[in-house]
Amino acid sequence: MYSCRVEGEHLWVRLGAELQLVDRLCSDVSAFLTAHNVRGIEFDFNLILREAVCNAIVHGSGMNPALAVEVRMELRPPDLVLRVLDQGPGWNWEARNQCPPPPDQEGGRGMFILENYADSVSFNKAGNEIIVTKRYEAQEKSMNTTNNDFRREVTMGQSLSAGTLDEYRTVFKEAVSKGVSEIVLDCKALEVVDSMGIGLLVATHNSLHKVGGELVMINTPEPVYNLLSTMRLNRHFTVKR
Known part of the structure; x- marks a missing residue:
């Protein structure tokens, strides 16, 4: 499941909860940003996008490909607004740990990355939609x-x-x-x-x-x-x- 639609300064993507689709999403988003001459945030925003969507796929949707994750982006100069909504029950985001995990821990870094690389992070009441803003300025090699x-x-x-x-x-x-x-x-x-x-x-x-x-x-x-x-x-x- 994957569909992408662009209208002016808006982008909508609906994808199944499959990690294999994340690279395709990032490619479409990169093309959208390039088309709108967004510069200076390529690494940061790619990281933000991946963390938000992977969290929705893995934690929100349990990697169930029958469930959909909706990604919406809007350019509101000087901010880029990202919304990621999953079909899961949500979580208690108010109780989240805002400290990084110990260096030897293999997981648990997603929210810390989002908090540190975005300009703002918020959630809907249920916790199954994250809203991220990032301020901006107007080939893969093999192993x-x-x-x-x-x-x-x-x-x-x-x-x-x-x-x-x-x-x-x-x-x-x-x-x-x-x-x-x-x-x-x-x-x-x-x-x-x-x-x-x-x-x-x-x-x-x-x-x-x-x-x-x-x-x-x-x-x-x-x-x-x-x-x-x-x-x-x-x-x-x-x-x-």
């Missing part, structure tokens, strides 16, 4: 790996997010199972990271740490570096610019 007995080098592609996790998870698990104790990620091309991608990084480092190894990120772009630092993950594994 490559290099191996030796104990060290695996991985050249990251453009995205480490819900839609690409399976590919990376397979590579990382295979490396650990073969006795690799250090995985080095060359992040020069990395542009998109969401909380699910962060969770995979944490899980991979935790597995390596058990055998006396570690995860290392090098050539990390500034927006990605800042995100991981905000999560305090540079204290859990090595993140280099």
Whole structure:
């Protein structure tokens, strides 16, 4: 289930609660923003969009593809307004924890990311619709790996997010199972990271740490570096610019 409609400064998307559709959504939104000459918030808004929609899919809809998630965007200069509505029962958003989880915890970062990267975050009474505002100004590369007995080098592609996790998870698990104790990620091309991608990084480092190894990120772009630092993950594994 996926449909997209654009009318002037409004965009509507209705998608099934499937993580595989998130990249398609982000592509349509990116085209919408480019068409309206929105600049300066590409990384931040992509991250906000992914977190809000993945929360609606995973937590609000239980990843049931029969349920729909509705995404609405509106340009209200100088703000971009995003609404994400799911068909779930909602949650007690007033009791949410606004602190980041411990660096070794694999999940629980979505709301913290939203609160820190958006200019405002609010919910409807039920908690099944999130409203986010962000102020604005008016090619994916494939993964490559290099191996030796104990060290695996991985050249990251453009995205480490819900839609690409399976590919990376397979590579990382295979490396650990073969006795690799250090995985080095060359992040020069990395542009998109969401909380699910962060969770995979944490899980991979935790597995390596058990055998006396570690995860290392090098050539990390500034927006990605800042995100991981905000999560305090540079204290859990090595993140280099």
